[in-house]
Amino acid sequence: MNPNTPDRSETPTAPADKGSLLDALISLVVPKNEAAVPQKADAGLDAVSPDAYPALPVPTEVERKIQELQTITSGIAAREVSLDSLKGLDFSKNKVNYARMLNEPQLAAAVTTERPVLVIAGAGSGKTRVIVHRVSYLIEKGVDPQSILILTFTRKAANEMLERVETLLHDKSVGTVTGGTFHSFASFVLRKYANIIGLKPNFTIVDTSDSEDIIDLIRTELKFSTKDRKFPKKSRIHDIISYARNRNTTIRAIIEKQYTGLIDFIDDMELIASAYARYKQASAILDFDDLMDVLNTSLKENG
Secondary structure (H helix, E strand, O other): OOOOOOOHHHHHOOOOOOOEEEEEEEEHOOOOOOOOOOOOOOHHHHHHHHHHOOOOOOOHHHHHHHHHHHHHHHHHHHOOOOHHHHHHOOOOOOOHHHHHHHHHHHHHHHOOOOOOOOOOOOOOOOOOHHHHHHHHHHHHHHOOOHHHHHHHHOHHHHHHHHHHHHHHHOHHHHOOOEEHHHHHHHHHHHOOOHHHHHHOOOOOEEEEEEEHHHHHHHHHHHOHHOOOOOOOOHHHHHHHHHHHOOOOOOOOHHHHHHHHHHHHHHHHHHHHHHHHHHHHHHHOEOHHHHHHHHHHHHHHHOO
């Protein structure tokens, strides 16, 4: 008999109510010697005290990251833009009365153009509205629309922003503003300057599905597909390779920390990752991670 299988001979034949069944189930999950948290019958939330619950241990690495975030947020709060500088602004000669269209924090974000601006805002706070009016304000100040770049996570969002700017200004030149997703912008720049950075101008971009198929081809050719049933599928391999690149770490570090069930396959997956990189290079292929990585490296080396 399997020691983990309950002995059904000891199960009462008499029907039990749901409460008894639940108590029996909980008794199997919770060790009998585990101290229960004291509770008061019919106690409301006001009677709940944090002292009644033991503090959960926080890993040192997590605690360090929390402290870093607290330092960053404190620094941002200390550098908050003063709204006093907005009082002297005159928009009477502008097509758009920005002071009337935006509240003070939004206005500060839209018309502060002499230095970089970091805006942290939640849902429904008018982030898109601020970006639209900021682009409009830059154009009204005489900034060449072709030197303005809007990057978002969807092409639709970028197009909608530019349409709203054009509606505000009644100016077709807004159409020369560069707007799109991070990946589309990376593709545009890399193709335009391919010869300078050592890329073939006709390189092919593959999406996630194509990347997984290439990895599966390599996996099959290396006989890993039949080597072990537990060997990770193409989608999992792709996720780990991509995650390691985006985290600027190694496949080994990712697996040892987050995919401990795959530790036995680290060497094999590193081999697949290496073969995948060589396959892309030989075939003039870039995946989504390559677009961002190659652009970042090229800007650093040629900036």
